[in-house]
Amino acid sequence: MATTTARQKAGWGSANTIAILLAIVPVLWIISLSFKDPASINDGSFWPTDWTLENYRGIFDTSEFTRALLNSIGIALISTFIAVVLASMAAYAVARLAFPGKSVLIGMCLLIAMFPAISLVTPLFNIERSLNLFDTWLGLIIPYVAFGLPLGVYTLSAFFREIPWELEKAAKMDGATPFQAFTKVIAPLAAPGMFTTGILVFIFCWNDFLFAISLTSTTNARTVPAAIGFFTGSSQFTSPTGSIAAAAVIITIPIIIFVLLFQRRIVAGLTSGAVKG
Amino acid sequence: MSATAEAVGAGTLVAETPKNGKKRPLSEGARAERRLGLMLIAPAVIVMVAVTAYPIIYAVYLSLQRYDLRFPDQAKFVGLDNYVAVLSSPYWWGALRVTLIITVISVIIELVLGMLLALLMHRTLFGRGTVRTSILIPYGIVTVVAAYSWQYAWTPGTGYLVEMFGGGAPLTDQTKAIAIIILAEIWKTTPFMALLLMAGLALVPEDLQKAAKMDGASAWQRFTKVTLPLMKPAILVALLFRTLDAFRVFDNIFILTAGGNGTYSVSILGYDNLFTALNLGIGSAISILIFLCVAVIAFLFIKGFGASAPGSEAKR
Numbered sequence: 001m002a003t004t005t006a007r008q009k010a011g012w013g014s015a016n017t018i019a020i021l022l023a024i025v026p027v028l029w030i031i032s033l034s035f036k037d038p039a040s041i042n043d044g045s046f047w048p049t050d051w052t053l054e055n056y057r058g059i060f061d062t063s064e065f066t067r068a069l070l071n072s073i074g075i076a077l078i079s080t081f082i083a084v085v086l087a088s089m090a091a092y093a094v095a096r097l098a099f100p101g102k103s104v105l106i107g108m109c110l111l112i113a114m115f116p117a118i119s120l121v122t123p124l125f126n127i128e129r130s131l132n133l134f135d136t137w138l139g140l141i142i143p144y145v146a147f148g149l150p151l152g153v154y155t156l157s158a159f160f161r162e163i164p165w166e167l168e169k170a171a172k173m174d175g176a177t178p179f180q181a182f183t184k185v186i187a188p189l190a191a192p193g194m195f196t197t198g199i200l201v202f203i204f205c206w207n208d209f210l211f212a213i214s215l216t217s218t219t220n221a222r223t224v225p226a227a228i229g230f231f232t233g234s235s236q237f238t239s240p241t242g243s244i245a246a247a248a249v250i251i252t253i254p255i256i257i258f259v260l261l262f263q264r265r266i267v268a269g270l271t272s273g274a275v276k277g
Numbered sequence: 278m279s280a281t282a283e284a285v286g287a288g289t290l291v292a293e294t295p296k297n298g299k300k301r302p303l304s305e306g307a308r309a310e311r312r313l314g315l316m317l318i319a320p321a322v323i324v325m326v327a328v329t330a331y332p333i334i335y336a337v338y339l340s341l342q343r344y345d346l347r348f349p350d351q352a353k354f355v356g357l358d359n360y361v362a363v364l365s366s367p368y369w370w371g372a373l374r375v376t377l378i379i380t381v382i383s384v385i386i387e388l389v390l391g392m393l394l395a396l397l398m399h400r401t402l403f404g405r406g407t408v409r410t411s412i413l414i415p416y417g418i419v420t421v422v423a424a425y426s427w428q429y430a431w432t433p434g435t436g437y438l439v440e441m442f443g444g445g446a447p448l449t450d451q452t453k454a455i456a457i458i459i460l461a462e463i464w465k466t467t468p469f470m471a472l473l474l475m476a477g478l479a480l481v482p483e484d485l486q487k488a489a490k491m492d493g494a495s496a497w498q499r500f501t502k503v504t505l506p507l508m509k510p511a512i513l514v515a516l517l518f519r520t521l522d523a524f525r526v527f528d529n530i531f532i533l534t535a536g537g538n539g540t541y542s543v544s545i546l547g548y549d550n551l552f553t554a555l556n557l558g559i560g561s562a563i564s565i566l567i568f569l570c571v572a573v574i575a576f577l578f579i580k581g582f583g584a585s586a587p588g589s590e591a592k593r
Contacts, residue, residue, distance in 0.1 A: 012401045016408050019394060023411040026464060027418065029437065030426040042434045090321040098307065099314025105322060112329055113518070116525045116571045118544040119564040122551050123332035123339060146328030149321050178313050207419050209528045210544075214552070225421040229532070241429060248422040255417040263410045266417075270469070271476035 027252065034245035041241050055242035056250075059231075065247055067219045068227035072251065075137050075223060076205035079144035083201045084194050086145070087152025092182055092190075094153065095160035096168070109150035117147070121214045128215055135217045143211050148201040155200060158272035159193025160186070196269040199258055206254065224251045333568065339561035346555035359562035368546060369563070373570075376542040378455060380523040383462040387519060388512070390463065391470030398471065399478045412468035420465060424532035427461045451539045458540065461529045466522065470515050477511025478504070517578040521571055543567050 029046065036043075037052040059065040094102060124143065125134070133139035163186060171185045172178070212226035219227070228247050231240040259266065340359050344352040363369045398408055415423070430436040433446050447453035481504050489499045505512075527544040530536055536545040547567060551560035 009403075012397070013404070015397050016401055016404045019397060019408050020411040022464070023415050023468070026423060026426040026430070027414055029430055030422060033426075033429055033435075044434055044437060044440065046437045086321045086324065089317040093314040093317040097310050097314035097317070099311040099318075101315065101318070105318050108322065108325055112325055114521045114571060114575050115329055116521075116544070116564075116567050118525060118527065118547045119336060119568040119571075120329065120332050121548065122557060122560040122564050123336040124328075125551065126339065126557060127332060127335065142324070143328050146324050149325055153321065178310065203417050209419075209421050209531070210548075214548070225419050228421060228425070241435065244425055245429070248419070248425055251419055252422055255419070256414065259410055259413040259417055263406065263413060266413055267409060267472055270416075270472050 030245050030248050030252075033241065034249045036242060036245075038242055041239075055246035059243050059246050059250075064219060064227060064231075065224070065243075068222055068224045069250065071137070071219075071221055072206065072223040072225075075140050075144065075221070076202050078137070079141045079148060079205045080198050080202045082141070083145045083148035083152050084156075084198045087149050087156050087197065088187070088190065088194055090149075090153050091156035091160050092186060094157045096165075096186075097178075105153070109153050112147065113150040113154075115147075117210050121210060124211075125214055134215060135220050137221050139215050140211060140221055140223070143215070144205045144208065148204055151204065152197050152201055155197045155269050155272055156190070156193055159196070160190055162193075163189045192265070193269075196262070196265040199262055199266060200269050203255065203258070206251070333565075336561045336564050336568075339557050340565050342558050344557040344561075346557060352558075355558070359558045360566070363559060363562050363566060368541075369543075369566070371539060372541050372543045372546040375455065375540060376524060376526065376544075379459055379462065379526055379542065380520060383459045383466075383523050384516065384519050386459070386463050387467045387470045388516065390467045391474050391515070394467065394471035395474035395478055398475050412471060415465050416468040416472075418465070420528040421532055423465055424461055424529045427457060427464075427529075428533050431457055448534055449538055454534050454538060454540045458526070458529050458533055461533065462523060462526060465529075466519060470519055473515040474508070474511060477508040477515075480511070481507045513578065513581065517575065520574060520578070524571060524574060525567075543570070 032047055033041065034055050035051045035053070036048040037050050037054060040049050043049065090105065093099065094105065120143070128134040128139045133142070167185050167189070168181045171181045176184065207225070208223075209225045212223045213229070216222040216226060222230075224247060228244050231243045231247065341354060341356060342352050343355045343358070394408075394412065398405055401408065428448065430438040431447050433439050433444070439445070439447065445453075447457060485503050485507075486499055489503050494502065525544055526542050527548070530540060530542055530545050531548075534540045536542075536549065541549070543563065544567065547560055547563040550556050550563055554560075
């Protein structure tokens with residue numbers, strides 16, 4: 001790539017443009033739908049003819065959506081926090097300590113990453129009903145933590161490996177216990193990695209649909225992806241298309257913000273494992 | 278469940294195999310380190326075991342019962358009857374066929390498109406950041422949201438794609454609906470594939486490319502003879518996780534067709550047997566069969582990996 005001709009430049013440029021367009025058109029479409037008024041929502045045009053905020057007003061008027069949004073945010077944040085804390089502990093052990101059973105832990109993470117969630121839905125449904133966890137926040141948080149952990153352990157141990165050993169040794173030399181070496185020296189250095197892992201785990205929890213529809217039955221714990229499916233139009237003659245589109249846009253906003261602000265971190269987190277293989 | 282697949286790490290987590298040969302008494306420090314290590318992993322292990330291992334064993338038990346939620350009193354042990362019922366049902370084989378079609382076609386197309394996208398991001402001189410940012414949107418977006426976008430795009434009257442592609446109601450036709458499900462899967466997960474492959478590309482030494490160029494290799498020859506062989510581990514990891522992920526396809530089908538017109542996958546079949554038919558016994562038998570299918574796929578892939586299997590000692 002020493003010399004670039006104008007033609008090459010144009011070639012790469014148009015390939016880039018096509019890739020970007022393909023990635024964002026379906027998102028633009030759902031945004032456009034959310035701004036269409038009910039009268040013209042079925043006109044089939046890509047852009048709205050009359051822009052309106054009515055769909056947004058509609059969904060925020062009922063507790064159905066606001067409650068689901070609260071559930072989504074609460075459940076995803078708590079699950080992410082727990083998963084990142086537990087994964088940091090395990091990843092530190094994997095990256096830094098010699099102890100038996102390390103390969104068992106790694107194998108277990110790998111297994112869970114491949115695990116078909118549907119296989120757990122039937123038994124979890126029954127177990128949670130008998131433990132009164134069904135249709136509660138905790139009932140979703142527990143499986144989210146379990147499925148977030150493998151992701152967290154992998155990503156974090158890759159990050160932890162980058163932290164210089166010497167600092168920990170120096171801390172121990174100065175009389176710190178291994179636990180102090182962890183909390184006082186490694187944890188602050190590991191914060192960026194933990195933050196990145198947090199984003200990835202949050203996206204996973206935010207995204208989940210199967211557990212959310214299987215382990216909830218009311219607005220008590222139903223998250224937005226699951227709640228959208230139960231939307232009805234404002235009257236029985238109107239279709240819920242506009243409300244669904246508006247709700248869809250609202251839950252896409254955090255994702256877009258993450259992607260715009262932390263693009264580099266997300267890519268680094270996603271590929272941290274794969275790169276060094 | 279695409280996010281779990283991110284835990285890709287091709288052998289990053291290289292476990293140092295402990296030398297069990299001779300038993301030397303451990304020093305005080307080493308013993309403290311062992312204790313701390315086990316303490317630190319314990320909470321994670323407990324959660325993972327409680328949510329996966331225990332339920333799957335419970336599912337095996339349920340699958341051997343006649344257990345209908347409408348008649349819970351009549352639950353009783355029936356041996357392998359549920360498995361016989363599932364395996365002799367055309368619904369299971371239909372679902373398996375649809376699932377395999379979706380898995381194979383979408384993974385192949387994703388590999389090709391993902392590779393093109395990875396090369397684009399690797400080689401392009403400007404706008405790389407913009408491309409990366411835009412392709413992270415499909416990766417991050419809630420699958421249900423994307424599925425609704427596709428559904429409305431293909432709904433007669435509402436959608437912008439229907440007229441462009443011959444009108445009618447494509448989502449009510451089995452073949453067309455499956456094609457749309459595959460399209461939705463590809464759109465959502467190609468970026469993930471591309472990012473993993475891009476990471477693999479970064480490992481191919483530039484010098485080798487230059488040397489091959491000096492020796493007169495064409496761009497295609499350099500790609501097939503230099504780049505691809507060196508990327509094999511990255512490709513296999515990406516393929517394994519995407520294949521298993523595609524086999525579990527649920528969200529897109531649930532929203533796009535709800536499994537109507539012969540478009541249900543094995544996951545949809547399992548879900549319906551639990552929540553529509555309320556049959557825990559049959560539902561659990563389907564769960565276990567899906568688990569076994571995934572295990573077989575993973576086993577075949579890992580055998581194909583050979584030494585480069587994730588988690589095994591990487592020879593560098």
